[in-house]
Amino acid sequence: MSFVSRIRDLRNSLWIEWRIALRFLADNPLQTLLISVAISVGAAVIVFITALMMGLQNNVIDRTLGTQAHIRIEATRQHNNFSETPEGKYIWALESPRAQRLQTINNWQEVRDVLDQNPILNTVSPLISGPAFAQKGTARASVAIMGIDPERYAGIIELKDYLQEGRFSVGASNVLIGVQLAEDLGLRTGDKLRLDAGDNRQSIMDVAGIFELGVRELDSRYVYTDLKQAQTLLNLPGGVTILELKISDVFTAEYWAQRIKKLTGLHVQSWMESNGQLLNALRSQTMTTQMIRIFVALSVIFGIASVLAVSVVQRTREIGILRAMGSSQQQILRVFLLQGGLLGLAGSLLGVMVGYTLVQVFNNIGERLFYIGLEPSMLLSAILIATASGVIAAMVPARRAAKYDPAVAIRYV
Amino acid sequence: MSKSHILTHAADQSVVLQLDNINKIFNGGTPLENHVLHDISLQVSRGELVALVGTSGSGKSTLLNLMGLLDEPSSGELRIQGHLTQGLSEQQHTQLRSESIGFVFQFHHLISAFSVLDNVLMPLMLRYGKPSAEQLAYAEYLLNEVGLASYMRQPTNRLSGGQQQRVAIARALVTRPALVLADEPTGNLDTQTADEVFSLFERFNVEHQCAIVIVTHDPRLSMRCPRTIRLTDGRVVYDGPSADLPSLFSTVV
Numbered sequence: 001m002s003f004v005s006r007i008r009d010l011r012n013s014l015w016i017e018w019r020i021a022l023r024f025l026a027d028n029p030l031q032t033l034l035i036s037v038a039i040s041v042g043a044a045v046i047v048f049i050t051a052l053m054m055g056l057q058n059n060v061i062d063r064t065l066g067t068q069a070h071i072r073i074e075a076t077r078q079h080n081n082f083s084e085t086p087e088g089k090y091i092w093a094l095e096s097p098r099a100q101r102l103q104t105i106n107n108w109q110e111v112r113d114v115l116d117q118n119p120i121l122n123t124v125s126p127l128i129s130g131p132a133f134a135q136k137g138t139a140r141a142s143v144a145i146m147g148i149d150p151e152r153y154a155g156i157i158e159l160k161d162y163l164q165e166g167r168f169s170v171g172a173s174n175v176l177i178g179v180q181l182a183e184d185l186g187l188r189t190g191d192k193l194r195l196d197a198g199d200n201r202q203s204i205m206d207v208a209g210i211f212e213l214g215v216r217e218l219d220s221r222y223v224y225t226d227l228k229q230a231q232t233l234l235n236l237p238g239g240v241t242i243l244e245l246k247i248s249d250v251f252t253a254e255y256w257a258q259r260i261k262k263l264t265g266l267h268v269q270s271w272m273e274s275n276g277q278l279l280n281a282l283r284s285q286t287m288t289t290q291m292i293r294i295f296v297a298l299s300v301i302f303g304i305a306s307v308l309a310v311s312v313v314q315r316t317r318e319i320g321i322l323r324a325m326g327s328s329q330q331q332i333l334r335v336f337l338l339q340g341g342l343l344g345l346a347g348s349l350l351g352v353m354v355g356y357t358l359v360q361v362f363n364n365i366g367e368r369l370f371y372i373g374l375e376p377s378m379l380l381s382a383i384l385i386a387t388a389s390g391v392i393a394a395m396v397p398a399r400r401a402a403k404y405d406p407a408v409a410i411r412y413v
Numbered sequence: 414m415s416k417s418h419i420l421t422h423a424a425d426q427s428v429v430l431q432l433d434n435i436n437k438i439f440n441g442g443t444p445l446e447n448h449v450l451h452d453i454s455l456q457v458s459r460g461e462l463v464a465l466v467g468t469s470g471s472g473k474s475t476l477l478n479l480m481g482l483l484d485e486p487s488s489g490e491l492r493i494q495g496h497l498t499q500g501l502s503e504q505q506h507t508q509l510r511s512e513s514i515g516f517v518f519q520f521h522h523l524i525s526a527f528s529v530l531d532n533v534l535m536p537l538m539l540r541y542g543k544p545s546a547e548q549l550a551y552a553e554y555l556l557n558e559v560g561l562a563s564y565m566r567q568p569t570n571r572l573s574g575g576q577q578q579r580v581a582i583a584r585a586l587v588t589r590p591a592l593v594l595a596d597e598p599t600g601n602l603d604t605q606t607a608d609e610v611f612s613l614f615e616r617f618n619v620e621h622q623c624a625i626v627i628v629t630h631d632p633r634l635s636m637r638c639p640r641t642i643r644l645t646d647g648r649v650v651y652d653g654p655s656a657d658l659p660s661l662f663s664t665v666v
Binding site: 014015016019020023024026027317318321322323324325326327328329331405406407410 | 478481483484503504507508510511512516518522523524525526527535536538539540542543584588
């Protein structure tokens with residue numbers, strides 16, 4: 001038998017199976033409607049819960065990572081070196097840990113240039129950060145000097161968007177300060193501010209603008225200036241203390257951190273490491289969502305299976321007739337598998353529409369907590385999975401129908 | 414094509430159905446063992462119209478199921494159009510059934526989800542998929558012959574019992590089978606309707622030259638068949654011209 005005629009045979013034989021499956025479903029409209037509604041409720045719950053969780057997590061991640069880098073590279077930590085212990089000997093040592101003085105990343109320009117080549121990394125931003133006192137009159141506050149390359153730093157935190165007043169300007173003698181610091185020291189745009197980094201390194205600065213990042217700790221401590229000014233104040237000419245990175249897929253941060261660590265030998269930390277608690281919370285949320293989805297899907301599958309099992313019994317005699325009319329066991333099997341698939345498809349189409357509507361209601365009506373995004377691929381995969389589940393659910397009843405003894409089935413009343 | 418090779422080596426094309434020493438035992442080897450058919454041997458040739466009679470429980474329906482390949486004998490040989498059916502796969506049984514055999518049942522057994530025309534076309538659609546214009550025309554012709562041309566597009570449950578049985582007859586003939594098996598096709602019908610339906614069998618028997626085996630309780634109808642096979646307790650006690658049977662038959666009824 002040629003390939004073409006095989007294909008034609010399959011198409012021809014599937015034609016009647018489609019027809020019988022559709023007629024059987026249409027023949028019992030109430031049953032079909034009820035199970036479709038049940039499937040659609042399940043699909044709607046899955047779509048809505050998934051979208052809600054994704055929206056919530058994206059929101060939490062955005063807020064957390066909006067004001068920090070995904071990966072931070074620092075100079076290798078200083079530690080005590082011990083000479084190798086001879087075999088069979090023990091050394092008892094009393095170690096006092098080394099103080100971590102501010103130090104620059106060796107060859108940071110080269111490291112930056114290498115990382116710039118990597119398309120995964122969206123931003124590589126050098127930063128020089130160190131402690132200082134801010135002083136106005138007799139009022140003092142401890143602050144962190146943040147020396148930035150403004151263009152690159154925009155990829156980490158878009159400071160312009162957080163400005164409350166003044167203009168975005170760092171460099172020369174201009175600094176940006178947080179609202180909390182401004183309040184503590186009674187500063188306004190255009191005021192003068194003395195920065196004292198110790199060892200008689202002082203500088204008088206102009207407050208060019210005031211920002212509010214929404215994190216109290218940062219708003220009371222960050223003082224942004226440019227690299228050069230910060231290098232002078234912190235006595236690290238030409239150096240930077242941190243390279244900050246952002247990547248497109250935030251959940252791969254730890255992987256890339258490890259790779260960069262191996263590549264450079266520097267001290268590398270991902271946000272996932274420094275926000276362990278948050279990550280834990282996100283993971284348990286994901287797991288909870290997954291469990292809900294699995295159990296809803298299971299109940300939908302069992303729903304379809306039980307409806308089809310009843311339908312197989314109801315149609316015992318008709319199956320017997322079809323077998324006597326010359327249908328094969330495989331044809332009967334496919335008729336019921338198709339019914340399962342069609343129920344899954346119809347129910348999930350309806351369910352996806354309901355889920356979509358629920359998301360729109362959430363986004364547009366009432367107090368908007370956060371925005372839920374809905375990706376078409378997610379809706380499509382929900383439909384595909386539901387249809388496949390329908391076919392799987394139909395397997396047991398369909399096999400039973402195919403195995404009916406036609407001589408017995410035909411006498412079934 | 415693999416479909417036709419089953420029939421190519423038929424020994425004698427005029428013998429449609431041949432049974433040799435057929436036995437059927439239900440629940441063999443258990444305390445519930447039931448020996449339903451004993452050493453049945455018979456032949457049915459092309460164009461014959463045979464009545465299969467006997468009291469209920471005599472094994473008529475079991476024998477008909479065996480002939481129709483809906484069930485398998487416990488021993489003995491069954492040939493359809495010269496081809497031995499034992500040892501064939503389920504799939505080959507299905508194929509032989511759809512090629513050679515048409516069924517008519519007591520309770521008409523139409524599929525209510527489909528229209529009258531679709532019911533008639535069902536055996537063809539199951540085998541070939543979407544019906545061709547020629548197949549459609551033939552189904553319409555048969556429906557016209559049984560007097561139901563105007564009901565073609567209607568659902569089957571709008572039809573009376575006699576009409577439904579006529580649809581079933583058209584369906585049995587649509588594949589142009591060599592053998593039609595009818596299990597008490599008139600059992601549920603009043604006398605006049607039964608006569609009309611039976612006349613259809615007689616007509617198609619002559620026109621299409623298909624062999625027809627009819628199980629019936631009705632002596633009036635069995636008398637209209639040229640040949641009668643009578644079963645008692647699973648044994649053939651009479652096989653010959655119906656005209657010679659009346660005395661035997663009337664004692665039972």
